[in-house]
Amino acid sequence: MTQLFKKLRLKKTLAISVIALVGVSLSGCSPADQDLQDATLTIYSGRNENLVQQVLDDFTAETGIAVEVRYAGGAELAAQILEEGENSPADIFFSQDAGALGSLSKAGLLKAIPQELLDLVPSTYSAQDGNWVGISGRIRVLNYNPEKVTELPNSVFDLAGPKWQGRIGIAPTNASFQSFVTAMRVVEGEEKTLEWLKAMKTNAVLFEKNGAILEAVETGVVDAGLINHYYWYAKGKEVGMENMKSRITQFKDQDVGNLINVAGVGMVNDSASAKRFVEYLLSQSAQEYFASQTSEYPLIAGVPQVISLPALEEVPAPKIDLSDLDSLSETLDLIREAGLI
């Protein structure tokens, strides 16, 4: 038991030193921020701690607003906020994908983002109703093993051909795959989409998420896979870019396989500090962080991208408003009908 108490004391010491540190950093804040420092801002983050904790720390350092973060899967957090309803302790929902934000917006649990903040980001990357705003961009890419794939497909529809049988990895239960299929429905129609999905039933190996597909392409289990671009960069950072066996590429001519998507943020509570947080995520320094550290596309003007892919405006993606991708249940029906989930 004494051991227990010692550890408790250790914790207390830790807490005191943290408070002291925060106190020191407070001295460098602007006067406007000082009114916001009384309450703690509670953030539910579906984005991984390894990817965003630094930004949150920087936010506290700059504004003096203390932050409490709950990390979990984005969909789980959305479900959690849905269950909490009006009593949610969350101020902010920071989401990996637009779908989860859309579900909260539909349930009426998100507050309107101030217009001046919405204006910072091209309108296609935010909610039409102004209930959430995109923070960073990501694109769908073809991840492939250059030893096995010598002739690159022009379109994601080429993957439906017989020569791809058993060679391609997809993640039908994953949100980013599902928004891509939604886009395919919107652009190409239900019939063509169902046909493609049915071809995937024969051609594809199914995985749980993007990361697992990338691992499989790297280890030679499948020859290619459909993933979000930044997984490839993250893996490169972990093992060294020179050790990557796979490559990423894009399809040609506005192919729906190149869909642009965003990670975004919504306000569950429209307190001044919540607004300040959204403002911070759209600031120069936070956007530079996403460009360099998570290898994503910055969304505000004037911040250059770091990765060696085409600029967001030049990505040959279909021109779709992300708000049009909220017809998820129809997509799921199609994916189910094709027997993929």
Added chain:
Amino acid sequence: MRRPPFLVVVLSLGATLFASLPIGYLAIRFIEGLDRALDEVFRLRTLELLGNTGLLVLSVSISAFVIGFSQAWLTTRSNIRFASVFAVLAALPLAIPSYVMALGYISVFPTFSGFFASWLVLTLATSPYVFLAVTASLVRVDTAGEEVARSLGFGRLSVLRKITWPQVAPAATASVLLVALYTLSEFGAIAILRYDTFTRAIFNAYRGSFDRTAAAALAIILLLITLLVIWLERRYRGANLLSSRALGKRVRVDLGRWSWVALPILVLVAALGVGLPIVSLTIWSIQGGSSINWGQLLEALWGSFSLAGLAGVIIGIFATAIALWAVRYRTKLGAFIETLAWATHALPAIVVGLALVFFGANITPWIYQTTWLLLIGYLILFLPNALAAISSPIARVPRSLEDLSQSLGTPANRTLFKIVLPIAMPGIIAGMALVSLTVLKELPATLLLRPTGVDTLATRLWTATETLSYSQAAPYAMLLIMLAGLPALALNAQARKAISEVREK
């Protein structure tokens, strides 16, 4: 009819109230979207899931039973070499979270997936439950009866079936029930190995479409399957037999040439269940260059240690109360409460977690996102683990001692605390240890219910594997296995203690 002590009633009813929360939540969600829910139930896919889930539960239950029982019999009753080493190896997979085992297999064999993969990993992960329960019962079996039967000309197998089995049956079937429900509710490993069961479909309903009605519909079917499994176990469990307390001198069966069959099998099971995951983790920690964040590591270690310890003790106390009521007082209500506690065990952790989010945030906000609500979540999820371990020892306390104490005028409560509980204490502690190590490995409910900002080894492991940072994940996984290994080894040591006691005589 004797009435259970007040404290037993209060604790049992309290646990029942908690266990009924997820069921109430599911009912609300189901009725709220009745049409959609019924659509979800009456789909072809439901049949397919039913088939998949049934196949996996049945095959894992059988194989875990065969492996766990063989390991227990070989290490306690045969003259196999290195018996105590094999006993430790048989208990150890209990310390390895099944999702870590699955990731370990995937990283060595990238194509490993589907039914066979899920069956293998879950068999390896759950057979220790059977091994420990059967070992604990086997060392108590009175061998005199076996020797009499042998001298009457019965063969070894019929002695095992007719004399030994009835004495270990209650503990063994309870552990198989635990295995079956574990398989029903497993998500992590099943998702990594890509096999579709009800639990995976429930998680996907939340994840893919934020569809709480569809998830509730599937969860209610899962609950019905669970009741069926529990009913089957009740039918074949048999009564707790009161064996004579005197442990006779133990004769170990000479395996002869059979040891050349048994030995390689034990080695193979240990290599698959302990060796391969450990090798995988070692490879993770060598690859990649993440440096260890010691502050985070210590904080997570403390989080895991304190939560698992607290949960073990609290759940052990509740389980003891329920076991006392169900086993020693044998009232209908007691049996009902025990069944209810088991029934929620097969619900996926995400359902239990969201149920508590719903009730916690809206009805009892003062305990929402505190350790208390998380502990209630663990109580709902893991009460049966403790019940399985605690019921048999409590049943074995001779009724005559209790009657004697009461005939001397001792109040029922005092008899309970002075006679029954002290005798059953080793079993109660074993139950607490079992719960602690299960709590250490738990992830989905912990993520939903933990106080904001609190981390455990399991949540840190999740953070690292989500971003494919396996080198960052490795120290957390290792530490988790070591920490969970302590109760696993203690359980094994306790189960085998009776053997050495007999030898010393």
